[in-house]
Amino acid sequence: MRIGLLRDLSRSAFRRPVTERYPFEKRPAPPNYRGKLHWTAEGCTGCNLCVKDCPAEAIDFFILDKANKQFIFRYHIDRCTFCGQCAFNCRFNCITLANEEWELACGDRDAFIVTYGRPEDIARLDLATESAAIPESAG
Amino acid sequence: MALDLLNLLFFPAGLGLIGAGLLYQWADRKLLARFQNRLGPRWFQPFADALKLLGKEEIHPAGSSPVLFAFLPVLALSGALTAALYVPLFGLAPVFSFPGDLIVTLYLMSLLTLCIGLAGAQTRDRFSLAGALRVFTQMFAYEAPFILALLTPAVALRLAGQPGSWQISELATAAAGRPWFLLLLPITFVVALVGLMGKLELPPFDAPEAETEIVAGALTEYSGRGLALFSLARAVELVVGLTLVTALYLGGVGSGPLAAVLFTAKTVGLLLVIVVLQTLLARLRIDQTVNLWWRIGSVLVLAQWLLLILYQVLR
Amino acid sequence: MNASASDRFVIPIGPQHPALKEPGHFEFTVEGETVIDATVRLGYAHRGIEKGAEGRNWTQSLYLLERICGICSHIHSTAYVVGVEQMAEVEVPARAQAIRETIAELERIHSHMLWLGVAAHDAGFDSLFMYTWRDRETVMDLLEAISGNRVHYSANSLGGVKFDLSDETAAAILKGIDFLEERTRHYREVVSQDAFFLQRTRGVGTMTRQEALQLGVVGPTARASGVARDVRIDSPYIAYNEFPAHIQLLSAGDLEARFLVRIDEMLDCYRLIRELLARMPAGELAAKRMPRKLKPGEVISRVEAPRGELFYYIRSTGGEQPDRVKVRTPTLCNMGSVLTQTIGHNLADVPMILVGIDPCFSCNDRAVSVRRAGRAEGQPWSWADLRRYGIDFYRRQMGLETHALAKG
Numbered sequence: 001m002r003i004g005l006l007r008d009l010s011r012s013a014f015r016r017p018v019t020e021r022y023p024f025e026k027r028p029a030p031p032n033y034r035g036k037l038h039w040t041a042e043g044c045t046g047c048n049l050c051v052k053d054c055p056a057e058a059i060d061f062f063i064l065d066k067a068n069k070q071f072i073f074r075y076h077i078d079r080c081t082f083c084g085q086c087a088f089n090c091r092f093n094c095i096t097l098a099n100e101e102w103e104l105a106c107g108d109r110d111a112f113i114v115t116y117g118r119p120e121d122i123a124r125l126d127l128a129t130e131s132a133a134i135p136e137s138a139g
Numbered sequence: 140m141a142l143d144l145l146n147l148l149f150f151p152a153g154l155g156l157i158g159a160g161l162l163y164q165w166a167d168r169k170l171l172a173r174f175q176n177r178l179g180p181r182w183f184q185p186f187a188d189a190l191k192l193l194g195k196e197e198i199h200p201a202g203s204s205p206v207l208f209a210f211l212p213v214l215a216l217s218g219a220l221t222a223a224l225y226v227p228l229f230g231l232a233p234v235f236s237f238p239g240d241l242i243v244t245l246y247l248m249s250l251l252t253l254c255i256g257l258a259g260a261q262t263r264d265r266f267s268l269a270g271a272l273r274v275f276t277q278m279f280a281y282e283a284p285f286i287l288a289l290l291t292p293a294v295a296l297r298l299a300g301q302p303g304s305w306q307i308s309e310l311a312t313a314a315a316g317r318p319w320f321l322l323l324l325p326i327t328f329v330v331a332l333v334g335l336m337g338k339l340e341l342p343p344f345d346a347p348e349a350e351t352e353i354v355a356g357a358l359t360e361y362s363g364r365g366l367a368l369f370s371l372a373r374a375v376e377l378v379v380g381l382t383l384v385t386a387l388y389l390g391g392v393g394s395g396p397l398a399a400v401l402f403t404a405k406t407v408g409l410l411l412v413i414v415v416l417q418t419l420l421a422r423l424r425i426d427q428t429v430n431l432w433w434r435i436g437s438v439l440v441l442a443q444w445l446l447l448i449l450y451q452v453l454r
Numbered sequence: 455m456n457a458s459a460s461d462r463f464v465i466p467i468g469p470q471h472p473a474l475k476e477p478g479h480f481e482f483t484v485e486g487e488t489v490i491d492a493t494v495r496l497g498y499a500h501r502g503i504e505k506g507a508e509g510r511n512w513t514q515s516l517y518l519l520e521r522i523c524g525i526c527s528h529i530h531s532t533a534y535v536v537g538v539e540q541m542a543e544v545e546v547p548a549r550a551q552a553i554r555e556t557i558a559e560l561e562r563i564h565s566h567m568l569w570l571g572v573a574a575h576d577a578g579f580d581s582l583f584m585y586t587w588r589d590r591e592t593v594m595d596l597l598e599a600i601s602g603n604r605v606h607y608s609a610n611s612l613g614g615v616k617f618d619l620s621d622e623t624a625a626a627i628l629k630g631i632d633f634l635e636e637r638t639r640h641y642r643e644v645v646s647q648d649a650f651f652l653q654r655t656r657g658v659g660t661m662t663r664q665e666a667l668q669l670g671v672v673g674p675t676a677r678a679s680g681v682a683r684d685v686r687i688d689s690p691y692i693a694y695n696e697f698p699a700h701i702q703l704l705s706a707g708d709l710e711a712r713f714l715v716r717i718d719e720m721l722d723c724y725r726l727i728r729e730l731l732a733r734m735p736a737g738e739l740a741a742k743r744m745p746r747k748l749k750p751g752e753v754i755s756r757v758e759a760p761r762g763e764l765f766y767y768i769r770s771t772g773g774e775q776p777d778r779v780k781v782r783t784p785t786l787c788n789m790g791s792v793l794t795q796t797i798g799h800n801l802a803d804v805p806m807i808l809v810g811i812d813p814c815f816s817c818n819d820r821a822v823s824v825r826r827a828g829r830a831e832g833q834p835w836s837w838a839d840l841r842r843y844g845i846d847f848y849r850r851q852m853g854l855e856t857h858a859l860a861k862g
Contacts, residue, residue, distance in 0.1 A: 003419050004644030004651070005581050012176040018588055019178040032617065034602035055510065055517035083517045083608045088616050097602070175584035265465050269484075269801065342578060343650060351473040351576045351805045353465075421650040422578020424802040425487065 033099035034082045039073040039116040043092030046071055050086035050095060059086060064121055072117035072125050077104055143234070151228040152220065159229070160374030161185040163381070163410060170414040185374070189367050197363030202263035211258045212361070212368035218250030219375040226382045227311050227392045230402030236308040241293065244307065245286055248338065248379065251372050252278050255347075258369075259357025270356025273347040273425045277337060280429040281344075284436035285334030288327040291443060292320050292387045298451045307386065314391030315398075321388045326443040328388045330436055335380045336413060337432070339373065343420040344428055381406040381413075462490065465801065469498050473576055473805035476815035480792075480808070487800050492793040500819040507779040512538060512748065513612060515776055522781065523817040524605045525568060528554075528561045529759040531610045533766045534779070536691050537755035538612055539741075541770055542748050549737040550614035551693040556730045557600065557609045558692070559723040560627075563634065564593045565760035566716045569812050570641065573713070576805045577654045582644060589637045596630045599623060614740025624731045635724045642717045646710070655709040659795045659807040662707055669791045672784045673762020675811045678715045679707035685758040697730050699758075712810045747774050759784055761812045783817035 020027060029035070046069070051061045058079040064070040087095040106112065115122055149155050164185045172179025199205055225233050225240040233240075252274060259271030296313055297303040304310060314320060321328045337344040348356035355361075358369055386392055389405045423431065462485040469477035477498035483491035503522055507515040520531040532554055539546055567590040574582035594604045600623055601607035609615050619627075645651065661671070666679040676683055685691075686699040702718040704711040752769040762784025769778040788811040796804050846856040 004648035005419055005585070008176075008585055008640075009174045009415065009418055009581070012174055015176065017173065017178045018176050018591075021178070030599040030602070032599065032602040034608075053511070053513040055514040081517060081521075081606075082603065083606075084602065084616060085513060085517065085608075085611070088611060099602075175581050176588055177584060265463055268463070269465065269487075272487075342580075345578065346802065349578065349802065351578070352802050354472060418581045420579075421574075421582075421648070421654060423650065423653065424800055426800065427653055 029099045029102060031099055033102065034084050034097040036077060036098050036101040036104060037075050037080065037086070037114075038096050038098055039075070040094050041069065041071060041073075041117065042094070044069065044071055044073075044094045045092065047091075049089040049091075053085050053089055055083060055085070056081050062117075062125055064124060070118070070121050072115060072121050075114045075116065076112060077114060078112040146234045147224070151231055152223050152234050156220065156223050156228060156375055156378060157371055158186075160371070160376075160378045161189060163377050163407075164374050166407065166410060167377070167414055167417075170411060171418055174414065174418040189371060192362075192367035192370070193364055195363040197365060198360075200262050200264060200360045203261050203360070207257070207261050208360075208365070211254045212365040212372070215251045215254035215372040216368045216375070218247050218254065219372040219379065222247035222250075223375060223379045223382075225307050226379055227308065227386050227402070228378070228382055230392055230399030232392075233308050236306060239305045241290070241305045241307050241310065244379075244383065245289060248376060249278070249282065251376055252338065254372075255357050255369065258361065258365075259359070262360045264360050266353045266355070266359045267357050269353045270347055270359065273349075273353075274340075274357050276425055277340075277344065277347055277428055280432040281334050281337035281436065284330050284432060284440045285338065287440045287444075288331040288334060289383065289387060291324055291327040291440070291447070294444070295320070295324060295447055298447060307383070308392075311386040311392040314387060315393045316391075319388065319390045321390075324388070324443060324447075326439050326446075328384075330439050330443075331384050331388060332409070332412065333416075334436070335384055336416065337428070338380060339377055341413065342417045343423045345422055346425040346428055349422060377410075378406075381409050385409055467804065467808075473808065474813075474815070475572065476813075478813070478815045480804075482796065482801065482804060484801050487802070489796045489799055489801060489804060492796050494789060494793060496789070496815065497819050499816045504779050504781060507776050509775065511774045512746070512776065515779065516610065516612065517608065519779065519781070520606060520608065520610075522783075523814055525565045525814060526561065526759045526761065526764075526817065527606045528557050528609060529757055529764060530781075531608075532558060532692065533755050533757040533764050534768070535610045535612055536757065537753045537766050537768045538748065540755065541751045541753045541768065542612075542745055544613050544741045544744055546614055546741055547738040548693070548696075548735040550739050552697070552730055552734050553615045553619055553739075554610065555693040555697060556619065556627075556727055557597070557607060559727050559730070560593055560597055560600075561607075562760045563720050563723050564590060564597065565812075566720050567593065569716065569760075569809075570645075570713070573806070573809045574651075576809045577651065579651055579654075582641070582651075586641065589634060592630045592634055596627055599626060611740055613744040614738070616739075618739055619731075619734070624734070627727065628731060631724050631727055635721065638717060638720050638724075642714065642721075645713045645717065652710065654803075654806060655713060658709045658799065658803050659810055660706070660708040661791060661795055663705070665794070666707070666791075669794065670787050671762075671791050671811070672787045673759070673812070674702075674715045674719060675712060675762065675788050675791065677702060678704050678711035680705040683763070685756050685763050689756060691755070691757055693730075696735075697726060697733075699726055709806060709810050716812075747772065761785055761814060761817075762787060783814065785811070785814045785818040789813070789818065 046061070046063050046066050048061055051059045056079045058076045060074040060076075062072040062074070064072065082097065084097055087097055117125075147153055162182070162185075165180065165182055168184070169179040199208055222244045224235045225244045227233050256271045256274035256278070259267040259274065262268075292314060293303070293305055293310055296310065301313060340347055348358070353359070358366060361369060385402065385406045389409065392398065392402055462483055465482045465484055467480040467482065468474050469479050479495040479498070481493045482489045503518060506518055510518060516531055516534055519534050520527045522530050567586050571583040571586040571590070574580070574586065597607055598604045600619065601609050601617065609617070645655075661669075661679045663680040666676050666681045671679075671681070672683060680703060682701055682703055684699065684701045686694045687701055690698065700722050702715050702722060704715050748770045750770055750772040752767065755766045755768070757764050764784060765782040767778070767780040768776055771777045792808050792811060795807050799807065849856050
């Protein structure tokens with residue numbers, strides 16, 4: 001009568017368990033890992049391809065002044081599926097997905113909306129959306 | 140009198156026994172986990188589980204008798220705790236002892252299984268009914284060889300010319316002065332050990348509570364306090380079963396504190412063997428279990444008895 | 455053990471049951487411990503994905519369809535892009551196809567290893583479950599290093615793939631595969647020789663070749679009964695012309711054969727991945743231009759998911775959004791065989807037979823067609839009728855007026 005796992009068992013009895021004792025032990029994420037989104041204004045032309053192809057409508061893009069490249073990129077972390085299509089679409093490498101920021105749990109709803117852009121633009125945006133003066137180009 | 144009460148309620152029986160049972164359960168789970176290359180729970184996990192269950196709401200299913208539903212877990216735990224009074228727990232002298240208490244202990248151990256089966260049979264839930272059917276079927280399968288295997292040392296001692304006794308404390312002391320019955324009666328030791336796994340419904344004999352087939356078997360409808368009492372009864376039964384097999388087969392009970400520690404270590408060693416068997420083997424179907432016991436178990440016990448008688452006749 | 459005829463009752467398995475990882479409802483009529491009848495009801499995990507694809511553009515639908523299933527996500531997205539690229543008449547570079555195939559084979563390994571653990575758990579063999587899932591972490595880590603996520607790799611884009619396989623990654627894959635191959639060979643031994651496990655699998659749930667053809671089963675379930683069907687070989691897609699798979703066929707048709715076929719497929723995957731990495735074609739990662747609006751047309755694409763043949767029908771009416779996407783998953787074909795195979799077996803064998811087809815309930819939930827009273831029997835609603843019914847349902851709920859319902 002053959003018993004298959006006898007050798008495995010005897011070896012495991014003397015080995016350290018494979019369990020990773022998170023959060024006391026944290027392995028680094030691989031460099032390609034798709035975590036939280038980051039946007040830089042440098043190079044952005046306001047083409048909106050990232051907004052159009054996002055399957056979860058996680059990006060709200062506000063064009064304050066296209067000629068002077070005043071844009072605001074609002075990102076909803078809780079809607080994002082981390083697929084990476086926006087980063088793939090952007091021809092100017094404005095969007096990157098961080099590989100170390102993946103512990104995104106939070107108890108507070110407001111933390112899930114991240115607004116990227118210049119501070120003065122963001123202030124203008126907050127004033128204007130209250131009076132609905134700026135068109136929002138969501139997907 | 141006060142000492143008796145202390146023994147009965149706190150140590151070695153009563154609360155101390157329940158605590159020890161939960162610790163043995165922890166050892167079982169931890170060793171199982173380590174054999175599977177994972178971490179396993181911390182020492183207080185079974186205590187936390189029992190406390191949590193005691194605090195949960197109990198839902199009474201429609202169609203079952205409320206008296207039986209509430210009473211059976213209590214009966215199961217009391218049966219297990221009473222059976223513990225006659226065995227040498229942790230190598231100390233049994234709390235009470237009288238001639239014939241081996242038979243009484245064996246019946247009290249079966250009381251737990253009966254209660255589980257009845258608990259499943261008196262509800263209307265299909266999973267409980269299927270589980271109860273399996274509990275009783277399995278009991279009919281292993282009970283006879285298991286009991287015979289536990290009675291064999293007494294019979295062997297009688298045949299060897301010692302004064303006959305069915306009293307556990309006397310058997311244990313007699314066994315201490317001889318080479319281990321494990322060596323003299325190896326076949327029935329194996330039957331007793333495997334029978335213990337059947338009684339405790341440990342894999343590979345856990346068909347009555349096969350989680351992936353019938354949810355939780357006979358105890359499906361239990362939650363809260365009833366389930367806590369049943370699981371405490373199981374924990375106590377683990378200790379009692381291990382102690383009984385050790386006392387009879389692994390060299391009995393000596394005198395003095397060192398012998399008590401050695402005895403406890405032997406029970407833990409037996410637990411280790413049980414855990415290895417648990418980890419290695421896949422679950423048997425209920426009909427395969429019955430086949431195994433009726434064909435192989437009984438034959439083995441009878442073979443051992445024949446050998447014993449032959450040995451005496453030839454001497 | 456055998457009870458009288460009055461002892462028959464119906465045991466429900468699901469929608470919530472420890473044997474099922476996803477909801478489905480089975481009712482087994484048992485007499486004592488023997489099953490005499492079985493029925494199934496699906497639909498608990500229906501999410502309206504096919505309908506959802508109509509409201510999203512071609513790229514967004516790619517990600518929606520990838521999330522039909524977590525275990526076979528890449529193959530769903532591959533089936534979709536193969537169909538769309540065919541409709542758009544876009545040529546995909548060879549390197550992209552080879553990378554797609556590599557990830558598909560890695561996913562097959564991951565899926566079969568997951569299944570091996572789950573099947574062992576259903577047999578009560580928890581140790582094998584723990585060991586196979588420990589080893590599965592190797593392939594999950596590899597996929598995470600390649601694609602950036604452990605499931606839902608999002609490797610495909612319309613026209614190619616989104617990322618490349620660097621040399622370091624290729625070396626890591628080869629190292630991981632060496633380890634996995636040694637473990638898989640060990641599991642093959644365990645499954646075919648462990649005495650207790652064989653008692654649960656040998657001779658259980660036997661399906662002859664004739665029955666398999668009649669019931670229309672696909673995938674490893676069919677190949678275990680001697681039916682030589684494998685879409686990778688019958689109609690090769692992506693890079694299977696240059697890097698073909700070898701069919702794994704057994705004729706016993708019982709549970710043990712299904713175990714062995716899947717393990718042998720894993721071993722073939724290792725061989726295929728090594729070949730792919732050794733002769734990976736150089737080139738671009740994606741086609742130069744993928745139109746955002748596709749010309750009108752319809753296409754069928756068939757691929758071999760880990761569970762069997764996956765079938766997509768995609769229709770375009772010239773817009774930015776698909777007009778209709780129809781998905782037929784392999785579990786839907788295999789589900790009927792569970793009902794016939796369990797009859798005559800013990801109740802204890804039922805979870806094993808169910809898990810033997812490798813069920814994926816979230817893949818196979820489709821909308822149930824409702825027959826309207828008055829219509830001739832056997833005529834389901836047309837698509838237009840169903841849409842109108844759905845719209846009117848909600849308009850009624852909101853208190854708006856509804857369309858006059860069309861001819862009955």
